[in-house]
Amino acid sequence: MTEPPAPPPTVRDLFLAFALIGLTSFGGGLSGRMMRDFVQERRWLGEEDFLNGLALSQALPGVNVKNLAIWVGYRLCGWRGAVAGFTGIIVPPAALIIALGTVFARLTRYPLTHVALAGAAAAAIGLSMSMAITSVARLPRRMFPLALMAFTFIAVAVLHWPLVWTVLGAGGLGVAVEYRRTAAPREGA
């Protein structure tokens, strides 16, 4: 936790790191993989910085993983980093999916392929779950944020409400309440 941050990466480091994630993330869980890689292993980025980017990437339109790659890239290396994040997470796996499309199609006919993929997906859930645990653990211990989190979870996982309306409704409410709260005079301020 208190280990010093690593020296900042170059644009090339960033591109390669994103490409590696893009090319090896069998079974999904790309955001969790990014957190593991950039925050915990390479220590390029602080946890708070990552979680703020994650929240914005979820709330804004666009494929989340791509949004997050651009956010992380920009925080680390400015616009060049954003380009490295965008191209790194998309172009190499896009080329792979075209080059190996027929191979993948043939592989999907074997039952064992599905078993192996299910194993990879199960393991990848560990990455996503760890990210979910951190996201929840870093929420302030106040009634409102915790209730808003629980409400969003139930709306999406149990009630299957459309994501767009859940994000707009819960997000709008959350931001409005927090905006008011920051205006209230604080003790000792």
Add this chain to the structure above:
Amino acid sequence: MTTGTLDRCLQLAAVFAPLSVATIGGGQAIISDVQRQVVEVHHWMSAAQFVNAFAIARMAPGPGSLLATLIGWQVAGFWGAVVATLALFGPTAFLIYGVARLWRQHQGARWQVALEAGLRPVAAGMILASVFVLAEGLDGGWQAKLLALASTACVVYTRIHALLLIAAGAGLLTALHWIQTA
């Protein structure tokens, strides 16, 4: 590029660019819409071909939304793949880029603090929900669910590399399956 290819590329852009904006909270939301456009409206693929492309996109690494790349490739070759990918991923890329810039320029502004504090609980709830839905729909029975739990413990309590974790997961479930059927 022939005029036929150009036409098809323009049509691909017209299908994927609007959907790009509709992907709040995850790419899964647009799959049924993509299928309708590709199979029923434009007749670029049969229903079976679409299912096949979907299976490939799920199996391959990278963002699941690369399904668009695959469709573009099958509809109009190289340029089709480029156009479909850029149409789905491009427009919203400028949005998050703009937001990332604003964040740096106004570090600590009141609206920024409020946005972060207000959106983080929602994001946490959504991430938790997507993990829940994924775990529920996991192929591979209780063994896979147990594996997901064990994997979570490994990520939280050890420094295991993500790649090793994924490979071990695939290997373990395959071995279990092999033992059970042997």
